[in-house]
Amino acid sequence: MDFFDVIQQRQSVRKWQARPVEKEKLNCILEAINRAPSAGNFQAYEVYVVESAERRKQIADATWEQGFIANAPVLLAFCSHPVRCQYAPEPYPLEDTSIACTFAMLAVTALGLGAVWIGAFDPKKIASTMNLPEGQIPVALLPIGYPDEVPERTTRRELADLVHNLN
Ligand SMILES: Cc1cc2nc3c(=O)[nH]c(=O)nc-3n(C[C@H](O)[C@H](O)[C@H](O)COP(=O)(O)O)c2cc1C
DSSP states (O other), X not given: OOHHHHHHHOOBOOOBOSOOOOHHHHHXXXXXXXXSOOGGGOOOEEEEEEOOHHHHHHHHTTBSSOGGGGGSSEEEEEEXXXXXXXXXXXSHHHHHHHHHHHHHXXXXXXXXXXXXXXXXXXXXXHHHHTTOOTTOEEEEEEEEEOBSSOOOOOOOOOHHHHOOOOO
């Protein structure tokens, strides 16, 4: 798919078919994540692949009533890992993690899959559910699967409102 088609077609998907995500496609998404830029190229984040239904449910239970995420056959959890960044503990690790998740979302779209960025959750509960090592902070969850809905296209601000020409 053309890059700009990917940008235009990406939408948050919150309903998925039970159809599994092929290993090749999952690998393609992980490779895309690994090409994301990061401050100092320190890649100050970790990515967890969660495929077990039981674990997906446990993680979904730690979001604020967003149980629907357990229906996606694959869940990626993006955790910032500040000690990996030799510049400063913040804000770079959070930015690195966000860019990685964005790359994943675009790869998901290009592969005909659907995902939604989940940022509303209890980080402490997620960390304990996932048994995260000390120092890793959950930033985003990305449930991925074949879409089972065509979401309504969301609106955006007018460019004239969003973009400012500073002379
Ligand atoms: C940082 C961030 C956090 C988000 N958290 C949630 C969330 O917890 N639950 C959810 O359903 N959608 C969440 N979203 C998705 C947004 O609601 C969605 O991107 C926005 O409404 C625009 O819709 P679109 O993605 O279809 O263009 C989040 C998106 C971002 C970027």
